[in-house]
Amino acid sequence: MTTLSAPAETRRPRAKWAGGSDLWKATPLTRIALIVTIVISAFPLYWMVVIASRSNREATDIPPPFLPGGNLGQNIQRVLTNEDAHYLAGLTNSVIIASTVTISVVLISTFAGFAFARLRFKGGRILLLLVLVTMMVPLQQMGMVPLYRMMVSLEWIGTLKAVILPYLLNGFGVFLMTQYTEQAVPNELVEAARVDGASTLRIWWNVILPAVRPGMAVLGINTFMLTWNDFLWPLIVLTPDNPTVQVAVNSLNAKYGTDYVLIFSGTALSVLPLIIVFVVFGRQIIGGLMEGAVKA
Amino acid sequence: MSLHVDSGPSTRAPVPPSRRHGRPGTGRTFLSWLDLKAAPYLLISPYYLLFLLFGIFPLGFTLWYSLYDYDLAGTVKWTGLGNYSALLADSAFWNAVVNTLGMFVIATVPQILLALLLANALNKRIRGRLFVRLGVLLPLVTSVVAVAVVFTQLYGRDWGLFNWILGSVGIDPVDWKAERLPSWLAISTMIDWRWTGYNAIIFLAAMQTIPKDLYEAAAIDGASRRRQFWQITIPMLRPTMIFVVLNSTIGGLTLFAEPTTFYGGNVHGGSNSQFQTVSMFIVEQGFREFDYGYAAGAAWLLFIMILIGSLINFLLIRRIGGKK
Numbered sequence: 001m002t003t004l005s006a007p008a009e010t011r012r013p014r015a016k017w018a019g020g021s022d023l024w025k026a027t028p029l030t031r032i033a034l035i036v037t038i039v040i041s042a043f044p045l046y047w048m049v050v051i052a053s054r055s056n057r058e059a060t061d062i063p064p065p066f067l068p069g070g071n072l073g074q075n076i077q078r079v080l081t082n083e084d085a086h087y088l089a090g091l092t093n094s095v096i097i098a099s100t101v102t103i104s105v106v107l108i109s110t111f112a113g114f115a116f117a118r119l120r121f122k123g124g125r126i127l128l129l130l131v132l133v134t135m136m137v138p139l140q141q142m143g144m145v146p147l148y149r150m151m152v153s154l155e156w157i158g159t160l161k162a163v164i165l166p167y168l169l170n171g172f173g174v175f176l177m178t179q180y181t182e183q184a185v186p187n188e189l190v191e192a193a194r195v196d197g198a199s200t201l202r203i204w205w206n207v208i209l210p211a212v213r214p215g216m217a218v219l220g221i222n223t224f225m226l227t228w229n230d231f232l233w234p235l236i237v238l239t240p241d242n243p244t245v246q247v248a249v250n251s252l253n254a255k256y257g258t259d260y261v262l263i264f265s266g267t268a269l270s271v272l273p274l275i276i277v278f279v280v281f282g283r284q285i286i287g288g289l290m291e292g293a294v295k296a
Numbered sequence: 297m298s299l300h301v302d303s304g305p306s307t308r309a310p311v312p313p314s315r316r317h318g319r320p321g322t323g324r325t326f327l328s329w330l331d332l333k334a335a336p337y338l339l340i341s342p343y344y345l346l347f348l349l350f351g352i353f354p355l356g357f358t359l360w361y362s363l364y365d366y367d368l369a370g371t372v373k374w375t376g377l378g379n380y381s382a383l384l385a386d387s388a389f390w391n392a393v394v395n396t397l398g399m400f401v402i403a404t405v406p407q408i409l410l411a412l413l414l415a416n417a418l419n420k421r422i423r424g425r426l427f428v429r430l431g432v433l434l435p436l437v438t439s440v441v442a443v444a445v446v447f448t449q450l451y452g453r454d455w456g457l458f459n460w461i462l463g464s465v466g467i468d469p470v471d472w473k474a475e476r477l478p479s480w481l482a483i484s485t486m487i488d489w490r491w492t493g494y495n496a497i498i499f500l501a502a503m504q505t506i507p508k509d510l511y512e513a514a515a516i517d518g519a520s521r522r523r524q525f526w527q528i529t530i531p532m533l534r535p536t537m538i539f540v541v542l543n544s545t546i547g548g549l550t551l552f553a554e555p556t557t558f559y560g561g562n563v564h565g566g567s568n569s570q571f572q573t574v575s576m577f578i579v580e581q582g583f584r585e586f587d588y589g590y591a592a593g594a595a596w597l598l599f600i601m602i603l604i605g606s607l608i609n610f611l612l613i614r615r616i617g618g619k620k
Contacts, residue, residue, distance in 0.1 A: 041493060
């Protein structure tokens, strides 16, 4: 993980600045702007907890409450036992969907990235270009109708595979892993392994995999977050009694319009897993994002 | 990771062990041919199989569906370009187009400017760098539905925090959902809250690749910081700017979850559809009215809109960045 250039990148300028001019000094205005930004970034999440831990009477107080109350456990209990939302099923489904999609996308992308970056074959460049072009197409909107009809005729409506399968198509993953493999695996290494008589699959397992693991981690975290948060497609192909967590929150929102504490508790619970992922892998997420941005 | 064995045809590529060295024979040539020539295709085949099934096939069939007329009773008849001419004459469709474009502009312009300024601030020497960056990126982790739920409550007419703040400075409460412009503003803030930090981090990454000497030289020449920002930073960011703007164009024109959640999970987009987007229109036509042909036609028109929007923005950015 230390080979990821993000930490190095963040450290290098510091040394330079130490001897450099005052150009990069943060003015008080900069500091204030950053503090305000962080407050604004965090406030809606904080607000989620405030309302989720209150009662409905307090939530509609004027002026509104600004500190968390003591009803969080009881409100979460109400969410989990709510008969319309099927919240626990939603949580379980989201975990299954996001994990399956993440593992598959990472593997598919690592295979394809290896081929595009380090193997020579006819049509490779054009096929890679095709991936890039289709990243521009809003497939969710464009493919909604035929995909839905397809799921109907397969009798997959309401099942998790109807959600999972279309998500496995991820051009960004192929693009990212191609970039990453090019950077992390020197061509000579592949050639040397080839001379030693290693097969393509063995090279993938022994040479490529160990080197691109950080890239796989970044792609995996990314895919997990996107899949967990997606709303439109599950809303269309799943039924409310077997939802994803986003669809469950939507059911709460649609049926209990003014029961704010119930809706907010469900929402807070749906965000929690990702916040944990974010706190644990924050450095990698930012590193991967910044590295990808420069290459795009 | 041991799952790799069952994840596709690549397992069919045999593994010639190295002890086979120097043992000639037709079997070996075939195997090594398979390994060298076929392996790349086997490795990319899982992706392209999915691409065919869930990319090409739906795109083509959307076009096909858009040429047919479906109704609630389930009868299907050929209509040629009938859906398209009906859509272009449908005020509900145009309403959705105007809403989508309106919210796109209101959300994107301030978002990109703010992201640039924020990136510039993040590029300074600051303490707790990682913490600050994580803080800025926090909204991205929050699901769109969650963002929309919280903001919808904050924008509540009677008990919302924003109206309370307005009231405390003597401004009458605003019924954010009822009118077109307030609803657009409310939805735009949801989009900006979630994406500004992300774009700032992308800009920051690009800013860090700009050679520091450029600034030092400009400073010696007496250029002010503001001037350095506009004359060095912005032009150097052009490629990244194109990426960010195209990304925002696709995201903005396919807007769905925020306005849907804002109206309690209903795709009608307000009592008079005052914030119904094209994506919501497609879902309403296809999955509430079951007019698949009409929905498919609208999807193609949306795609054309995105292509035109991307092209305009691309040319715009190229000109802005190109002027020195």
